Amino acid sequence: MAMTIGEKIIARAAGVDEVKPGQIHTVNVDYLMSNDGTTHLTIDMYNNKLKNPKIADKDKLVFIMDHNVPAENPKTAAAHKKMRDFAKANDIKLYEGKGVCHQIMVEEFVKAGQFIMGADSHTCSYGALGAFGTGIGCTDFLYAMVTGTSWVMVPETIRFNLKGKLREGVYPRDLILTIIGDVGANGCNYKIMEFAGEGAHNLSISDRFVLCNLAVEAGAKTGIVEPDEKVVEYCKNAGRDAGDLFVSDEDAVFEKVYEYDLDKIEPVVARPDFVDDVIPLSQVGDVKIDQAFVGSCNNGRIEDLRVSAQLLKGKKVHPDVRFLIAPASNNVFLQALDEGLIDIFLESGVMVMNSNCSVCWGSCQGVIGEGEVLISTATRNFKGRAGHKNSKIYLGSAATVTASAIAGKIVNAEVIYG
């Protein structure tokens, strides 16, 4: 039977020849990732709710501290200690202060064709390398940790055929926000978003990461870009093989097919408090900002920092704005140092943060106060997500955020380039 990429990955993980949407299968999980948002809860359940528990395969587990790093209060410090001690006692890979969990997973572990679960909603990012990544809660994590398996209902696939190339000054963030604005915040609920076509192949791995990362903001179980030679090259440079590059069969069944011409995408922003409240940047009006943020698993990579540095070079952050930049990983941070980007940031008045979730998580760094306005490359802009419940978050590309930080209000980067 003809299958889509996601169906092929589930079939492989379930050890069966074919799967169909709606079926429930038990799958073997290739990696299980958990961060400091909830790992302490999983450990509590493991220790207190189970009799003589055992970890099915420690080599499949990856623990990453990124949400509250470094710890900002004694409660977080205690949760971190629990995670650290458990990892040590059970010989589990542990990353602390090295970067945002999904960035580390893509840099270090993910291969095409893998089925990966993570205790974080943005685990769907791994489709950048042609893998099936999906977010779960800590009970599901516990179950998978002790059994090595999980249950999955096979979702339908929605295909996005992309053609052409994004114009200069337009970024994958603009593309995925446009798509989410079109389909709505639950437009792909429980579906697989599959991105394919020559337009998809024109995108870099970092660009693909941006698309897949926000799939959950359209409700999707995962987002996957049809893998190609760029995945092979990325994995080769990272010192690992690329895995199984599944593509959808020609007669595979899609629930819907959307066509997007990348040349026609314009810069956009998502308005508070919904990721699907998307408008063209040209229609945003006069919005003064108090804080700006470039970082997170969506836009903290070297490509984003280069865009910010290019805009900031020889300029200053607006005196009424705090501008925070957090590289998505230490590898990104080192590359930015090497390219002189960090010098540009510091000279222009940016606060450069350690590699962590930072402002996107809204409880550790750069929390905003009552009535304040933030423009951000964060993953979401829900009410109160970055601090006070009566604050406002706009989402946009690194270019839009950086230009706005310089102007003191939301503007198109063209205004800064003049």
Next chain:
Amino acid sequence: MDKFNGRVWVLGDDIDTDIIIPTEYLALKTVDDMKKYAFSPLRPELAGQIKDGDIIVAGKNFGCGSSREQAPEIIKHLNVKCVIAKSFARIFFRNSINNGLLLIENDSLYDDIKNDEGANIEVTINEKISYNGKDYPIHALPDNLCEIINAGGLVAAMKKRNGITD
């Protein structure tokens, strides 16, 4: 639990996990400590008004956002009998099942009841909801999901399957 009645609280579309429980309260020690802040960005008084056995009715995409499992846990700890919505976000849906919180999808009840908060409805499991003399059919959940809910959550179901008793 084939049939039950309950008083209805009405919430809107896209009730996200940061509304159900804001990030700043996740550091509190227990779910019971957190539950008084449930829905606080939207309706700070609501958690104190919800009584045992009440029912939440909402629009589309209930539970969208983060994978934080405290969201369904808190609703369960408020002793909400079930949540009925036009649709649920998928991670929240899984987390609810895994914690033994009953979720029911129905397309039309919300539109009819949204201006009648406090009304009483009757739910017949896997069959229908009755409100104001009208029946709203509901789908039966797949067997293996019923098994998890009836056992009281995924961990309990796993133990039951393996013949472990506490």
